[in-house]
Amino acid sequence: MNRPGGKQAAVVLGAIGVVFGDIGTSPLYTLRTxxxxxxxxxxxxxxxxxxxxxxxxxxxxxxxxxxxxxxxxxxxxxxxxxxxxxxxxxxxxxxxxxxxxxxxxxxxxxxxxxxxxxxxxxxxxxxxxxxxxxxxxxxxxxxxxxxxxxxxxxxxxxxxxxxxxxxxxxxxxxxxxxxxxxxxxxxxxxxxxxxxxxxxxxxxxxxxxxxxxxxxxxxxxxxxxxxxxxxxxxxxxxxxxxxxxxxxxxxxxxxxxxxxxxxxxxxxxxxxxxxxxxxxxxxxxxxxxxxxxxxxxxxxxxxxxxxxxxxxxxxxxxxxxxxxxxxxxxxxxxxxxxxxxxxxxxxxxxxxxxxxxxxxxxxxxxxxxxxxxxxxxxxxxxxxxxxxxxxxxxxxxxxxxxxxxxxxxxxxxxxxxxxxxxxGWFPLAIALVVFSVLTTWQRGREIITTRRVEEEGPLRRFVDEVREIEPPVARVPGTAVFLNANPETTPLALRANVKHNHVLHDCVLIVSLTTERVPYVHENERLSIDDLGYRDDGITHITGRFGFQDPLNVPALMRQAAARGVEGNPQLDDPSYFVSKIQIIPSDRPGMAKWRKKLFLAISRNAANPVEVFHLPDERTVVMGSHIEL
The missing domain is CATH 1.20.1740.10 (Amino acid/polyamine transporter I)
Structure with a gap:
């Protein structure tokens, strides 16, 4: 990043103030040790x-x-x-x-x-x-x-x-x-x-x-x-x-x-x-x-x-x-x-x-x-x-x-x-604990994701099924935004809304966020829009691409998508956001040791609220639950 001279000097000064503190105080104790x-x-x-x-x-x-x-x-x-x-x-x-x-x-x-x-x-x-x-x-x-x-x-x-x-x-x-x-x-x-x-x-x-x-x-x-x-x-x-x-x-x-x-x-x-x-x-x-x-x-x-x-x-x-x-x-x-x-x-x-x-x-x-x-x-x-x-x-x-x-x-x-x-055992013990946490979460997340895919079912098949329902599903005014981790599957909240409430909003936006292995993704490459095979049903899938240093702002992504043109004429002044909350149930199914399953559950209970993570308006967000076995 090119910065003007004065600003660059300020950045160097800030770096000296933060980055070099550890190595800069080593003379306090190195030779004495x-x-x-x-x-x-x-x-x-x-x-x-x-x-x-x-x-x-x-x-x-x-x-x-x-x-x-x-x-x-x-x-x-x-x-x-x-x-x-x-x-x-x-x-x-x-x-x-x-x-x-x-x-x-x-x-x-x-x-x-x-x-x-x-x-x-x-x-x-x-x-x-x-x-x-x-x-x-x-x-x-x-x-x-x-x-x-x-x-x-x-x-x-x-x-x-x-x-x-x-x-x-x-x-x-x-x-x-x-x-x-x-x-x-x-x-x-x-x-x-x-x-x-x-x-x-x-x-x-x-x-x-x-x-x-x-x-x-x-x-x-x-x-x-x-x-x-x-x-x-x-x-x-x-x-x-x-x-x-x-x-x-x-x-x-x-x-x-x-x-x-x-x-x-x-x-x-x-x-x-x-x-x-x-x-x-x-x-x-x-x-x-x-x-x-x-x-x-x-x-x-x-x-x-x-x-x-x-x-x-x-x-x-x-x-x-x-x-x-x-x-x-x-x-x-x-x-x-x-x-x-x-x-x-x-x-x-x-x-x-x-x-x-x-x-x-x-x-x-x-x-x-x-x-x-x-x-x-x-x-x-x-x-x-x-x-x-x-x-x-x-x-x-x-x-x-x-x-x-x-x-x-x-x-x-x-x-x-x-x-x-x-x-010296102390940092090694800390490292082993942290390593267990990191690898357990990664492995548990893989298992949960696989089983969640089975529960959700393919998204395009769901859209086809909705068109074939007789009598047709009732459509209600407004815009509904459903967050889903997997772009190929159906949000559990959307499936439950159709199955139990027998309704769909006039404009349904299904949003999947992917994190790339780069810190930042340019705005021009931020999103892709898919009509899921039909241009007249008001159901659209939006994929947002983010770097691992980009803020995950879903409302801002929706505004960008609307500017690009989305079927169903989305009303983004007061949309409803639906989040699928997964309750993990420990089971005897293979995949992880019992102690790691308990650790995974303990870690998951400390996860941040998705409403805060995705910058969703709390008063317009609906959380719908489902059970997944680990």
């Missing part, structure tokens, strides 16, 4: 050079090269994130249907891991920032948890105002944050200029080779420097790839590297500073202001993954992995900016439990990393299948690229497996 006493790594000169070198090259390879340069090219009409990759895989013509299904399921598990990351990030970011109070004064330790919980409550309550508003507010603050990171890092690094030598990859290689198990465990902490890489990709629909790339290379990347170099230089001069190298970078008079600034930055870090979780959820709904939930658009300009209340409050509850349960950022760091590295590896695999199947790049290039990036991703993933018993 690597050199934590329980990991057994002494902050020797070789270890400091090796760790800083590994951090620099991890950020460069994973974020700058893999995500910002390559993976962000794999957008689904502007939308990013692992769900966008899943949509691209579903559209690709893979030779093996089994391989396609396996890749989609792998992608769904990756999306499930992202939710685990979305729960840990707010907890560890805000905790690590507020823990700066302990550096200022050890007696303030008792206030850390209460202050953290208050900050998180304010953050999650503010989500309803939208990421655009949040981004405009946070953008200048984050520019200040990254400016401070760069300045203090440069000052400390210049005091110990030898630390710039850590940018050479040989220091990282020597550290891994000489320190064996200790270095391998240290990788589990090094990967914390790239947390938020998936959020950059998932938030692409909010601000666009160009704004994210510009913000990353112009400000965020150099600021992060300078700060890590500064922390490394500080530890070289005072190994005891490894206990809290970030806050000890600053003189005593500046530490309380930095606690305040870092707390705000931690809020922004949380915003990056929360808004990413909203985007992933919305795409999951449109791609059929979740029921329709309440999704609120929070911007008139950026369609990708949404707020999902159910997801917001579930994440908030989990974050509070994490803060209270783990009690410190050091303990939470043990839970962090599994979800991040798992998602990194899955993104790489799906991306290179897209490169091969949709972009038709040569196989040797795909294998070389995937092999190089997967080597890095899987090495970090293996290092984080050592954390499973110390808290």
């Amino acid at each position: 690597v050199f934590a006493p329980e990991h057994g790594l002494d902050p020797s000169r070789e270890a400091v050079f090796g760790v800083v070198s590994l951090i620099f090259w991890a950020i460069t390879v994973i974020v700058s090269v893999k995500y910002v340069t390559f993976i962000m090219r794999a957008d689904n009409d502007g939308e990013g994130g692992i769900m966008a990759l899943i949509a691209l895989i579903q559209r690709a013509n893979l030779r093996s249907r089994g391989a396609q299904i396996a890749l989609v399921l792998l992608g769904v598990f990756g999306a499930s891991l992202f939710y685990g990351d979305g729960m840990i990030t707010p907890a560890i970011s805000v905790l690590s920032a507020v823990e700066g109070l302990e550096v200022v004064n050890a007696s303030l330790k008792e206030l850390v948890i209460p202050i953290t919980l208050v900050v998180l409550a304010v953050l999650f309550f503010a989500q309803r105002f939208g990421t655009g508003a949040v981004g405009r507010f946070f953008g200048p603050i984050m520019v200040t944050w990254f400016g401070v990171l760069a300045l203090i890092g440069l000052i400390r690094a210049l005091q110990h200029p030898e630390i710039f030598g850590a940018l050479s990859p040989h220091h990282g290689a020597e550290f891994l080779f000489n320190h064996g198990h200790e270095a391998f465990v240290a990788l589990g902490g090094v990967v914390l420097a790239v947390t938020g890489a998936e959020a950059l990709y998932a938030d692409m629909g909010h601000f666009g790839a160009h704004a994210i790339r510009k913000g990353w290379f112009a400000l965020v990347f150099p600021a992060l590297i300078l700060n890590y170099l500064g922390q490394g230089g500080l530890i070289l001069s005072d190994p005891a500073a490894a206990a809290s190298p970030f806050f000890l970078l600053f003189p005593p008079w500046a530490r309380i202001p930095m606690v305040l600034l870092s707390t705000v930055a931690a809020i922004i870090a949380s915003q990056a993954v929360i808004s990413g979780a909203f985007s992933v959820t919305r795409q999951a709904i449109r791609l059929g992995f979740l029921p329709r939930l309440s999704v609120r658009h929070t911007s008139k300009e950026e369609v990708g900016q949404v707020y999902v209340p159910a997801v917001n409050w579930i994440i908030f509850a989990a974050v509070v439990a994490l803060v209270v349960g783990f009690g410190s950022s050091e303990k939470l760091a043990s839970a962090y990393g599994i979800a991040v590295t798992g998602t990194l590896a899955i993104d790489t695999l799906l991306f290179f299948f897209v490169v091969r199947a949709m972009w038709h790049r040569p196989m040797w290039l795909v294998i070389a690229g995937a092999g190089a990036f997967l080597t890095v991703d899987l090495t970090f993933f293996a290092a984080n497996l050592t954390k499973v018993v110390h808290g």
